[in-house]
Amino acid sequence: MNTFSDTSLPPFAHDHLEIPVPENFSTPKTFDHPPRILLLYGSLRERSYSRFLTEEAARILSHFGAEVRIFDPRELPIAGSAADDHPKVAELRALSLWSEGQVWCSPERHGAITAVMKNQIDWIPLEQGAVRPSQGRTLAVMQVSGGSQSFNTVNTLRLLGRWMRMLTIPNQSSVAKAYEEFDEAGRMKPSPYYDRLVDVMEELFKFTLLLRGHTDYLTDRYSERKQQAAHAINKI
Secondary structure, three states: OOOOOOOOOOHHHOOOOOOOOHHHHOOOOOOOOOOEEEEEEOOOOOOOHHHHHHHHHHHHHHHHOOEEEEOOOOOOOOOOOOOOOOHHHHHHHHHHHHOOEEEEEEEOEOOEOOHHHHHHHHHOOOOEOOEOOOOOOEEEEEEEOOOOOOOHHHHHHHHHHHHOOOEEOOOOEEEOOHHHOEOOOOOEOOOHHHHHHHHHHHHHHHHHHHHOOOHHHHOOOHHHHHHHHHHHHHHO
């Protein structure tokens, strides 16, 4: 058996280094509101299948007991073309701060997410003063395609979720030939795609419940504690 015996750390590493212990998760948290989920979709079309899929997801989450909000991306300016206090920008950022979990759903266009979807994510800053509007939120990713099933879009959304410091759940939804999966009223037909959607929303809801009250601890980083300590010393 190969063993590794030298487990010593350099002396400078010990400051601000905390050992995670199960007890940090043992204190029960109480909340006066249900889990809050924000849903974003990436199309402006009147008959938008990404919006239809998002609305079905919202219905399922509401059934589980979540409080849901769907952001309407119409009239949201291109990122960088308007001030941060633009009403639609302020609305989106406030909803991200309000949320405990999010759902991102985009059509696949030219093998990637749409500009409408990316524009919404680009308007959510990594940091807003001392607040991080997306860090620690749970995330479920979904896509719709006009042709055969693909995973390009959900893969890109996963990459963006990691960049935004979100906790993306393992399951995901990819609906192929979306025009066949919804009726004239925009409701999803019974199918394995609908079953998978329920699976994804159930998993998102469970992960959100599990992480409630613990996200600050889970996203507390050694490097940032070290940096904050250095700033505090410099202010003295």
